[in-house]
Amino acid sequence: MTRVTGRDPLLTALASLATVLGVFFVWNAAYVQSAAEGKVFPMDPIITLLQFLCVALPLYFWVSSQKESRLRQWVVPAGVLSFLLLAAVPLVGIKRNNARRWLGLEATPLVIQPAEFAKLGIVLALALGLALYWERRAQRTNPKARRLPGAAKYWVWPTVGTFLMAGAVIAQPDMDTAAVMALMSVLMLWMGGINRRVVLTLLTGGVVLLLAVAATAPYRFERMIKHFDRENIAVREGVGYQTAISSDAINRGNLFGVGFTEGQAKVKLPEVTSDYIMTTVGEEFGFVGFLIAFCVIAGIVGRLWYLSLRMNGLFGRFVLQGLCVWMALQAGLNLMMANGTLWTMGLPMPFFSDGFSSLLALWIGLGVAQACLREDAVYEPVDESFFAEEERPRPVKRARPVRRPQPAPVRKTRPQTLATRRPAPQAKRRPAPQPVRKPAPRPRAKTPVRRPMPGSPQFQSMQREAAYASGRDRRRNGRTRLPGA
Numbered sequence: 001m002t003r004v005t006g007r008d009p010l011l012t013a014l015a016s017l018a019t020v021l022g023v024f025f026v027w028n029a030a031y032v033q034s035a036a037e038g039k040v041f042p043m044d045p046i047i048t049l050l051q052f053l054c055v056a057l058p059l060y061f062w063v064s065s066q067k068e069s070r071l072r073q074w075v076v077p078a079g080v081l082s083f084l085l086l087a088a089v090p091l092v093g094i095k096r097n098n099a100r101r102w103l104g105l106e107a108t109p110l111v112i113q114p115a116e117f118a119k120l121g122i123v124l125a126l127a128l129g130l131a132l133y134w135e136r137r138a139q140r141t142n143p144k145a146r147r148l149p150g151a152a153k154y155w156v157w158p159t160v161g162t163f164l165m166a167g168a169v170i171a172q173p174d175m176d177t178a179a180v181m182a183l184m185s186v187l188m189l190w191m192g193g194i195n196r197r198v199v200l201t202l203l204t205g206g207v208v209l210l211l212a213v214a215a216t217a218p219y220r221f222e223r224m225i226k227h228f229d230r231e232n233i234a235v236r237e238g239v240g241y242q243t244a245i246s247s248d249a250i251n252r253g254n255l256f257g258v259g260f261t262e263g264q265a266k267v268k269l270p271e272v273t274s275d276y277i278m279t280t281v282g283e284e285f286g287f288v289g290f291l292i293a294f295c296v297i298a299g300i301v302g303r304l305w306y307l308s309l310r311m312n313g314l315f316g317r318f319v320l321q322g323l324c325v326w327m328a329l330q331a332g333l334n335l336m337m338a339n340g341t342l343w344t345m346g347l348p349m350p351f352f353s354d355g356f357s358s359l360l361a362l363w364i365g366l367g368v369a370q371a372c373l374r375e376d377a378v379y380e381p382v383d384e385s386f387f388a389e390e391e392r393p394r395p396v397k398r399a400r401p402v403r404r405p406q407p408a409p410v411r412k413t414r415p416q417t418l419a420t421r422r423p424a425p426q427a428k429r430r431p432a433p434q435p436v437r438k439p440a441p442r443p444r445a446k447t448p449v450r451r452p453m454p455g456s457p458q459f460q461s462m463q464r465e466a467a468y469a470s471g472r473d474r475r476r477n478g479r480t481r482l483p484g485a
Contacts, residue, residue, distance in 0.1 A: 007064060007370045011303050015366055018296045018351035019359065022277075023049045025293075026354045029266045029273050029280040044273070044354060047109050051356045056363040063367030068315060068375040071368060075128045079161055082121035085114035086168035093172070097270075099346075101172045113357040115177050118165045120361045122181055123188070123322035124368065125158040130192035131314035155194065159185055159202070170213055175220065176345040180329060182206040187325045192318060227343040240343075242276065245269055247340030250282035250290070257286030273354040275346055278338040297331045297350060307373060316372025323365050326350075 027045035034042035063071075085103060093100040094111065104111035132154040162185040166178040186206065190199045214220045223239045226232075230240035230247075249265035252258060263283040266272040272280060282290040301324050308320035327350045334349045336342045348358050453459060 007374055008303070008307060011300065011307070011366065011370070014296060014300045014303065015351065015363070018300065019052055021293065021296065022349075022352035022359075023052075025277055025281055025352055026273050028261065028284070029277060030354070031261075032266050033272075048354065048356055048359070051109065052359060052363075056356075056360050059360070060363045060367040060370075063364055064370035064374065066371050068313065068372055071124075071371060072128055072315065075124045079121045079125045079158075082114065082118040083161065083165055083168065086118055086165055089114055089168075090171050099172060099174065101174055109356070113355065115169050115172075115174060116355070116357040116361040118169070119181060119184065119326055120365050122158075122162050122165065122184060123319065123326060123365065125161060126155065126185060126188045126192070127315055127318035127322050129155040129158040130188070130194075130318050134193070134314055155189065155192070159189065163206075173217070174346060175210065175213060176347055179206075179210055180333070180347065182210070183329060184322070184325050187329075188318070188322050191321050191325075223343050230340070242269060242271075242344045243337070243340050246276055246279040246338050249279050250339050253283040253286045253290075255286050256288055257282075257284045260284055271346075274348050275334070275344070275353065276338060277349055277353050278335060281352075282338065293352060294331075294335065297327065297352075300351075301328045301331075304369065307369075311372070311376050313372060313376050316369070316376055319365075319372055320369050323369060326365070327362070 023045050026048065027042055030042040030044055089100055089103060092103070094102040094104065094106050096102065101115060102111050102113050133151050136151040136154065162181060166181045169178040169181065183206075186199060186203050189202070190196070214224075219239070226235045226239055227243060229235050230244050232240075236244045245265055245268050249263065252264075261284070263280050265276070265279045265283050269276045269279065278290065278293065281293055285292075304320045304324045304327075308317045308324070311317045311320065330347055331350050333342065333345060334347050334353075337345050337347070348355055350362055351359065
């Protein structure tokens with residue numbers, strides 16, 4: 001067997017470019033806060049870059065070198081571990097800004113956010129479940145059977161686990177991340193070919209459940225409802241403060257921005273290095289910088305989707321599509337939050353926002369995608385003797401379709417009563433031809449006719465009869481000439 005590498009260098013290059021740009025943008029937004037704290041140089045971006053070079057990048061190459069069969073074996077333990085970490089956050093988690101979402105040692109770089117790894121676990125679990133579901137259905141013996149008993153369990157259990165993880169995230173509390181998890185799972189099921197009625201039922205149930213949870217905290221509804229009235233002075237100074245500052249900063253940036261390090265939003269916003277990182281980009285670099293960052297993320301998502309459509313393996317295809325949904329959904333919501341279209345949500349920008357947990361989870365997901373691409377490019381060498389002339393199979397001739405004669409069209413006749421109905425004329429029969437009677441052939445003489453010898457009396461009588469007959473014929477025709485005439 002010959003192994004051909006299937007790693008996509010363009011995908012690695014785009015992800016590396018996004019990471020480097022993210023470190024630069026975070027450093028640009030963080031130096032003001034570092035100066036306010038009495039630090040000359042911001043250390044958080046440097047620590048993130050070192051973590052990327054020392055941990056994320058080696059782990060990416062190691063995961064991308066694994067076989068798909070081994071990755072399938074790791075999906076269930078990874079999902080269980082993600083759920084256990086989420087369940088441990090309310091008990092022993094680190095509390096920041098009235099939210100308990102982190103695990104680790106506080107005031108050290110050894111801090112992780114389990115919700116980011118849970119998103120990767122959801123993608124892998126649903127990809128494996130959908131792949132097993134369709135592989136199981138392909139083994140059915142009856143081609144007319146639309147369903148196969150017991151095949152739905154492969155995607156039902158990952159879906160149940162997804163909603164359990166979303167419930168654990170709501171308890172932190174982090175309703176925005178829980179909504180992203182639920183929407184990711186619904187979109188993956190829809191792209192995986194699950195029945196639309198099931199998908200719509202899950203979507204409706206998830207929306208109703210999220211609204212019920214939001215009703216328990218009045219500030220959530222207040223933030224969503226008053227967002228559309230953020231031009232009011234009371235709203236700008238209250239729940240709509242961050243959204244108003246962000247939208248004003250992007251409007252001030254215009255086309256080319258106000259200039260490097262000249263932004264004002266990074267002084268006013270509290271989460272300028274994570275949730276509102278694109279606000280600084282739009283203000284200082286304008287629409288051009290905003291568009292460059294968007295194009296890099298769109299390039300990664302588009303490349304993943306392009307590769308997923310050309311894969312043969314179901315697991316790899318669903319993994320790449322799940323990563324597309326994760327990045328596109330989270331990036332789109334973050335950009336809409338930054339320009340003021342949506343209210344404030346705690347969703348980081350992929351590859352750009354500060355936070356090692358999100359960056360590490362994304363690079364591990366890309367490593368799994370590269371491993372699936374490499375496994376999908378494995379092929380066996382072709383035996384050249386198969387193409388020999390004497391062993392080449394003959395092409396099968398297709399049978400010509402049988403053309404049946406079309407029936408004669410039925411003429412519609414007017415209905416007639418018995419009194420006015422005329423008897424149908426009978427066709428005249430032609431007389432049968434009489435057989436031609438040929439005369440019977442004359443029987444041949446058994447003995448040959450003997451001609452008289454010249455000079456014999458019989459011969460002389462025959463001459464006289466012949467002369468008389470010829471003279472008679474001449475007289476009849478008027479051609480007789482008398483002697484001496």
